[in-house]
């Protein structure tokens with residue numbers, strides 16, 4: 001898969017929730033849930049979304065916080081797949097919020 005140009009990355013970022021931040025080859029967002037159970041449940045749902053998209057997040061969890069970083073490892077940068085998964089994750093998070 002082809003990596004996006006800086007201009008394409010800017011355009012895609014503008015379509016996303018503003019809390020997604022560009023950091024090098026990654027887009028990152030932090031999600032706060034009610035407690036650990038809610039956070040782990042959210043991760044389970046995101047894991048299923050990731051499997052469906054065949055695109056997997058780098059992430060960390062601390063209690064009720066889930067930090068997600070997306071990049072396309074095989075392409076060595078950001079691709080449409082990252083923005084597709086980010087949109088799916090945001091939609092799910094909105095649904096449960």
Ligand SMILES: C[C@H](O)[C@H](O)[C@H]1CNC2=NC(N)=NC(=O)C2=N1
Pocket residue numbers: 054055056057071072073074075
């Ligand atoms: C074989 C399989 O399609 C690849 O390994 C996929 C799986 N998930 C992936 N996820 C991410 N984030 N980057 C990849 O390059 C990637 N590659």
